[in-house]
Amino acid sequence: MVESTLSPELEAVVSAAAAAAPAFAATAPEDRARAIVCVADALEGASSQLVEIAMRETGLTEARLTGEVKRTAVQLRLFAEALSAGDYLDARIDHADPAFVLGPRPDIRRVLLPLGPVINFSASNFPFAFSVLGGDSAAILAAGCPLIVKAHSGHPELSDATAAVAREALAKSGMPDGVFHLVHGQQAGVAILKDARIKAGSFTGSIAVGRLLADIAASRPAPIPFFGELGSVNPVFITADAISERADEIAAGYLTSVSGSAGQLCTKPGFVFIPEGSHLNEAIAAAGNDLPEHRLLGPRIAQSFAERRDAILASPGVRPVIAGGIRFDEQQQGWATPTIVAVSLDDFRASTHALVEEAFGPLSILVEVPAGTDLAALMPEFYEGNLTGTVHLSAAEGAGDTENVAELQALVAALTQQVGRVLFNGWSTGVAVTPAQQHGGPWPATTNDSSTSVGTAAITRFLRPVAYQNAPAAFLPAALRDDNPLGVAQAISPAGESHSWGASFR
Template identity: 45%
Template sequence: MNTTPVWSVDARTGDRTGEVAVEADTAAVDAAVRAAHAAQPALADRTLRAAFLRAAADRLEAHGEELIATADRETALGTGRLTGELARATYQLRSFADIVDEGAFLDVVIDHADPKAAPAPRPDLRRWKVPLGVVGVFAASNFPFAFSVPGGDTASALGAGCAVVVKAHPDHPATSELAAAALREAAVAVGLPADVLALVHGRQAGVDLVQHPLLSAAGFTGSIPGGRALFDLAAARPAPIPFHGELGSLNPVVVTEQAAAERAEEIGAGLAGSFTLGMGQFCTKPGLVLVPAGAAGDRLEKALTEGAVDSPSGALLDARMRAGFLAGFAERAALPGVSVPVRAGEDGYAVRAGYLSVAAARLAEDAHEVLLEECFGPVTVVARYHDAAEVETVLGRLGGNLTATLHAEPGEADAADLLARLTPLAGRVLFGGWPTGVAVAPAMQHGGPYPATTSTGTSVGGTAIERWLRPVAYQGVPAALLPVELRDGSAGVPRRVDGVLER
């Protein structure tokens, strides 16, 4: 038995504040997955699991003060930010409860037998979606609620009818324990087994989880190296499983000459607020901004400089991320042709934000490729371009992203073409505004081409539930043996019957 302790650490000082658990060895992970697998059939009752999701939200709110205080100590994100994030997590849980009640996610389609159908007689077919099985969720460092134990992956998987085993993030183990306890209490309160949700700790536990034969899918939010390693393990299993990973994103922004001329100060100030928000620890932070050369771009940079200088210093999530941010900034600042209008640096245990400026033409050089890679923390790169060809060259060197943003004036002749050019690069394309902040809404897409994510799904919004389902068609099955949603007559869920949508 592995007895390596798991410690809660104060993110502002680096001090240990208490042992909260032990790292799960292979036997412990096996026990957690098997218990979740045994508990899963209880989630088949949609009414019961909707009640569970709402009860989970209630329990988190009831324990909110303790959860927020613990998360603030472990992450240094601040009680204001964490209060809003906990509200987001409970909203997500209740939203998925509503989705479960409605039943449209089951995607029920019924085609009655038709001996006269063309081009050949058609048998009776009834199709819907069923849960994949036990889902492994890897908690994120930067969202201890909304993308961790009670986050969107967990809520959507439970909504789909999948039991969940969460691999806690080492940056907030105590917060994870408290949140898991609240969800397990909620399960028992509505008559479900507590093991519909389990929690494990430790690096090796994540490897063992992905490789467990009873795991049916996984959701991950984290770094490109870590996510890619787990993705490869999921694909290399004797029976590969879906791995929905959110790995990394530069989130490019293009500012046109006309937009800079009209709104330089507004855009510069907005960029400063966006890339420093949450100390730059958002997956949608704008990390590369294409700004026109010339007087309008100079005005934009002046406003950006003022905003960056005025932004307060703050702690990052842990010492490793702090060291990585400072080293990453220094590496980029040392490149030929890169200027440093605002230098990032240390401020005790905290850091100060900074940004870099470079001619867009330099980004065509392999030696400057690191400027096209995400640097986690409060830093962005401003690339000054002279013409559309330079913009195209830079965009052509980018991988996939969660977001891409265009700042243009509505009447600009090239605006539509630029939006079309950005669309292949990202899952969410913005016209104006800034990408930080992801609305929990039915139309949201939080996912993009690799390496932003490893699949085409979304981890935010109602359609996130689709990742944990697979379609099954029943042919010629007697009515008494069919799930009630697939029988003739009123089923209480939206259905398409013989080509006609019924509600």
């Protein structure tokens, strides 16, 4: 018996999720896949009413939100395909081997199984794709774990409406009662995270809140896995040759990336390292004449952005390239136009403490780097970890036909140590929903840099490995049986092969 300190309302939620866990874990992957597709179809079917609510609560545009609904539905369907393929189970079979090189080997079979009930804390800036039915929720359900969503306070009505869609679709698909719940309030979310029946947590948001939740998960009597996607400034490096080749194109792409969704994206390029004396600043200023203002998500975010913007503009050596601005209406909603500033590398170094922190909104900093600077050394000097790092090259540099190829290779190698995704000649905003995607990175980008919150590998965050030794077939999970009724990939180590291990490398 688990002793609970939850309110009666939250106790009902957690106990229902815990009761549903064994039955949900036992559902066939194909059945969960059909349920997830049913949820995706229902979400798209309710798109118009949900987008109307989201526009009112978040200030995001109809086009942005409609596209986000589609992205969310596509992501759900991608996880359904992953369930059907079965690779996420990582099924491994070592056949019994009486002649094993270290002595007789038993039959050992290993597979990934659902953790149990998981709480997911929704994000503010993606009211669909990282909220009630976003990537974390999709991965949790795909893994076979009951899901409790803590709604974000920035879009409560939308959260309730989306949850209603999810509950109806899951029930219609025959999923067990109790596999999906929505709760409101920070205290409710923390109380559930502390409950012993909760086996994992996920979060998308600020470093401060993410760290608080991660510490709670780690300090429980029985610590649990916690995946938080937190802060990222997504540095960009642009070579002189790339600027000479296509300055106007780079300027336009940069401004689109910084201003999109009012810069309230975890992948916004916050810092761009450019050669000192280049004419990219002028190209950016010329391209930024008519950028429209955009409402920020809410008054608290707008006020934080205004304060951060003021601090950056007040730092020594910082000068506006595009001044931008922010105004507050009678409801204290903030309306911003993009601000682009430039600073020398020396001044950036002198004011790192004031400049390097993320500005959540439409602001980005151009750092002017003297010729001969070791670009690869700049990453560890300023950053711990980021979601992305980007390099813009000329056509010749991209082909490896220039004298600086070794320097650029060193830069890319440095980026791979501190980001989860390295981009070339593109912009970090826009995270493709596809199996190979990596949306994660070293702290403080995430709390676990071996995981991702986008792409099919995201499912494994909510699974754990179990091995079965000398198990009769009737007691094996379907993925580990010799007849392989699920048709999943099985990595098989047959008897006899241990005697040849390493021989091909002599």
